Amino acid sequence: REDPISIEKILKYISSLDEFCKAWCDILKEPSLRNILMLDSTKETKILLATIYMNQNTLMLSSQKKNSLYKLIEAVIFRRELPGEWDRTYNFATLAYYFYSDKDDITKENGMSFEELKDGLQNVIDEKLDLENIISAFRELYKYKRGKIGFYKWRSIQYFLYRYELSLAKTSKLKYEESSIEHIMPQSLDGNWQTIMKHFSEENKNIILN
DSSP states (O other): OOOOOOHHHHHHHHHHHHHHHHHHHHHHHOGGGHHHHHHOOOHHHHHHHHHHHHHTTTTTOOHHHHHHHHHHHHHHHHHHTSTTOTTOOOOHHHHHHHHOOOTTOOOGGGSOOHHHHHHHHHHHHHSOOOHHHHHHHHHHGGGOOSSOOGGGGSTTHHHHHHHHHHHHHTTOOSOGGGOOOOOSSOSSOOTHHHHHTTTSOHHHHHHHHO
């Protein structure tokens, strides 16, 4: 049963909103959250991130603990965004509700602890992927007749290529800040490209081009 409405309760609520708004603005400027927000910038994800950010001092979260949680959130979102996994839902706003801690009453019964949140996210990541379903779903992306098709239809393609570039940068001698991934072949075939691609069907050319 909730306590009756009082001036103190109203003021406390207003104060918590003020604190949350500051955290909301801070996460949008936080470099360590760039990858997550590139993957998913919906309000549900921002609510969870802002809740963690707002409670980091109260729960005495070290940078290491906080970043480990961010990595798990990033991995869960990437998994959710895989074709074939789109129908799965992980309600981050609900997690934020249970994770929120009242400064005046921090008890395990009051909500979800850091370890419980972390373990819950890890359990999602550890679930076995249905690879056949994912491969089939990727193939379905090429059957669209209008708009984007193939990998361009995949919502996380920008994030995937960004991560791929970062992994290449670790071993390549190229200056990746001055380079970017382009089409495998030119959009307009001429000269030697026509000779190279003459044995490919139009369907295969379209797949390579996209």
